[in-house]
Amino acid sequence: MSTVRVVCQQLAPCLGNAEHNRHLSGEAIRGAATLGAQVVVLPELMQSGYVFNDRQEAFDVSEALDGPTLSLWKTLASELNIIVVAGFCERLEDGQVANSAALIEPEGRLTVYRKAHLWDREKLIFTPGTEPPPVVETAVGRIAVMICYDLELPEWVRLPALAGADLLCAPVNWPDAPRPAGERPGEIVRVQANAAVNRMFIAACDRHGKERGVDWVGGSVIVDADGYPQAGAVSHQQKQVLVADLSLMQARDKTISAHNHVHQDRRPGLY
Amino acid sequence: MSTVRVVCQQLAPCLGNAEHNRHLSGEAIRGAATLGAQVVVLPELMQSGYVFNDRQEAFDVSEALDGPTLSLWKTLASELNIIVVAGFCERLEDGQVANSAALIEPEGRLTVYRKAHLWDREKLIFTPGTEPPPVVETAVGRIAVMICYDLELPEWVRLPALAGADLLCAPVNWPDAPRPAGERPGEIVRVQANAAVNRMFIAACDRHGKERGVDWVGGSVIVDADGYPQAGAVSHQQKQVLVADLSLMQARDKTISAHNHVHQDRRPGLY
Incomplete structure (x- = not known):
C-alpha cells in the first residue's frame, strides 16, 4: 500500500509580525518539500502569532484570503507540488477576525476553516466559525481541517470522520x-483517542516560542488510525520537524473485530 | 475537600462457574472494605466469565436480579457499608441474556445497566441494552455505570457526564x-480522554486469567477529572488491587480556563 509523507513544522511565530512569519512559513514549506512531504502542517495562527491583547491588535495583523501570506502559500504549494495546511488570522467584515486555517492544494484550490470552539480569551477576539470542518478530496486522500481546542470536542471530530x-x-x-511527572501531555492523549475511535489519522502541529509569558506544550504529533504515535508525542519546547509516512487508505477500513465497525456501532437514536 | 476511596479488584473469573466467581467476588469486596474502600469495582461478567461459545452457554450460568450472586453482593454492601459495582450475566425472558452491571448501595438499592454497545461475538450472545447509563446519587457522590466497549463511544460517555x-x-x-513497544494500551488512553473532556473521574476494572485462548490487557485504571491516572494504567496480566482517594467534588467544576467550560463549550446545534 502506498504511503503519504506528512510533515509537521513546529515553529515559533512572532506576534504581530506577519512579514517575519511569512518568511518563516515559506522556509518551512520549502524544507518540508525537500524532505519529500506531500502534506505539510504548520501551527495555528502561524501568520500572526497568538497572544493578542484585544481584537484591534488581531485585526491589524489579519489578512484577507487574497493577502500576501496565503498568496505565498499558494505559490509554494503549486511550485513544490505540496499540500499546505496552516493557521492564519483571517480578516472578516466589520472589523471582525477569525482564527482560521487554510488547506491549499497544488492546483490552487483554497479551503478555509474557521475555528468553531474558541479557547479562553480568544472568545474576546475572534468570531467563531459556524461551518463544520471541511473534508477535501485531495490527490493523496481525504483531508479534514480543524484547530486546537476543536479537538477537545469528540462530537466535532466525529463530523469529518463520518464524512x-x-x-x-x-x-x-x-x-x-502542569501535569504529573512522566505523563504524556493530555492534549496528545486526546488526539490519540480521537484517532482510534474513528480510525482516522491525525497530524497536530503545535508551536514553540514563549509569547507574552505564555509557553507551549511543543507537543506536535502524528498518530495512526489505531491512535498510536508515528512521530512526535513528547513535549519538546523547541523547533522540531516531524516526518511520518502514513498508509492513509487504512482509514477506509473501520473494522476493529469480526463484528465491529467504529462508525456503524454507533447508536445515534440513543444519543 | 474530603475524598472517596475507590478500589478496583482486577480478578480472574472462571468461565461458567458462578459458585467459584461468587466466592472470589465476595472475598474481593471484603478485601476492598478492609482497605477502607467506599466504592469497589469488579470486572465485567465477574459472575460468569466471558468467552462463551453461544447464547445457551451464557444462559445456563446467567442469574436473575434475585439470584445468589447479586444477593451476596447486596448482603456485603449492607454489612460492610460499601458501594459495589460489578458485572454479571443477566437472565432475561425468553432465553435471552444481557451483559449487565449492578450498582449496589449499602441501603440495598440496586441499579442495573445493560451494555448497549456489544463487542465482537457478544453480538451473537447478548441482547443489547436500550437505556442510557444510569447516574445514581449515592452517599459519596453521583456514580454512573457503563461497560467496556461502551467506553469507545464518546457520545455515550457524554450522556452520564452531562447528567x-x-x-x-x-x-x-x-x-x-498488539501495540507499539512502550505505548500505554489504547483502551487506557481512551479512558483518560473520556475523563478529561468531561472533567469526570473514571474507574475501569479489567480482569486477568486467560480464557479459551483469550488473554486480557489487565489494564485496570482509575483516572482523575483531568484524565491523569491515579492508580493502575499499565498492562499487568495478574491479580491487582488499585486504590485511589478521589476528590469527587472536583468533577462539579467544569471550568478549564477563565472562559471555558467543558460542557457549555459544546455547540450541539452544529453536531
Missing part, C-alpha cells in the same frame, strides 16, 4: 500547563 | 492486542 476523512490536519497552539 | 456524574465506574474485559 470520510482519512487524515485530519490540526494546526494547534497548546498552552503549557 | 452530572462525578465518577463513572466501568467493569471491563479488555482483550489483549
